[in-house]
């Protein structure tokens with residue numbers, strides 16, 4: 001598809017840490033413009049790739065870009081949280097590596113009709129998959145004022161959330177809220193001018209981020225994949241996740257660390273208690289990997305990107321065997 005222009009972040013670092021193996025099968029759960037996917041396929045000519053995206057426009061662009069790799073590529077329209085089922089349906093329940101590059105792609109932001117941008121007027125949509133789910137306007141209409149403030153505060157990390165939610169609800173009641181630029185103007189009214197002058201970002205940035213994360217249930221998607229991924233990887237297989245938001249990065253960091261944890265109980269007691277005696281996964285990156293200054297200068301979006309990588313051991317996954325709770329939900 002013409003006009004799908006997205007610069008992949010941390011491209012060299014992803015390849016280095018995912019370390020694709022000869023004849024390996026890799027899943028890109030957030031295929032987007034297929035920049036990372038194409039780099040992986042080109043780097044190791046015996047690999048094959050399963051690409052998943054919930055956005056049909058992204059898949060169409062990726063199909064074109066990956067055409068030169070022929071039958072080494074299989075593409076699926078879906079959500080990466082459904083990866084266990086999607087991989088089972090393809091007859092490839094376990095793979096050598098999984099990549100997630102979270103968030104939105106540049107074309108999603110740039111095409112006003114998708115409703116992600118406060119800079120250009122578009123419908124209040126924000127769905128990555130326009131074929132299903134509620135639009136941003138439907139969500140803002142359905143939530144009560146307090147719930148809306150929670151979304152804007154918790155997912156947008158916006159301190160003026162309460163006032164913003166009140167003004168949004170008033171604008172909806174008066175039938176004055178239809179476009180992204182109208183929403184941006186309502187949000188701006190709630191933020192003191194002195195704050196706006198001090199800030200380097202548009203006053204609506206955080207509110208749009210919070211709404212986008214809620215509309216697309218982005219944290220739920222990530223939690224589900226983090227719970228499932230150890231059972232999708234072959235021993236030595238790796239899961240690499242790039243996040244752009246501190247809430248996402250915290251989920252990734254905690255889950256990767258938890259799977260690398262082992263009990264200090266003696267083995268026989270640990271086994272009786274259903275505790276882990278061997279790590280299910282090991283940390284490939286002890287600390288998050290950030291983009292270089294040079295990459296940030298070229299692509300400012302890379303500034304907030306953080307990459308973390310985890311490697312499957314050959315130990316059994318105790319929680320899965322016992323049907324125990326996921327460490328993610330346990331920590332809540």
Ligand SMILES: C[S@@+](CC[C@H](N)C(=O)[O-])C[C@H]1O[C@@H](n2cnc3c(N)ncnc32)[C@H](O)[C@@H]1O
Pocket residue numbers: 006007008009029030031032033034035036037052053054055058078079080081101102103104105128221
């Ligand atoms: C940042 S872009 C990926 C860019 C890609 N890595 C590249 O190099 O071109 C994120 C993509 O992930 C998709 N996406 C986000 N959340 C998803 C989910 N839960 N399931 C499937 N696709 C998702 C978006 O539609 C978008 O196309």
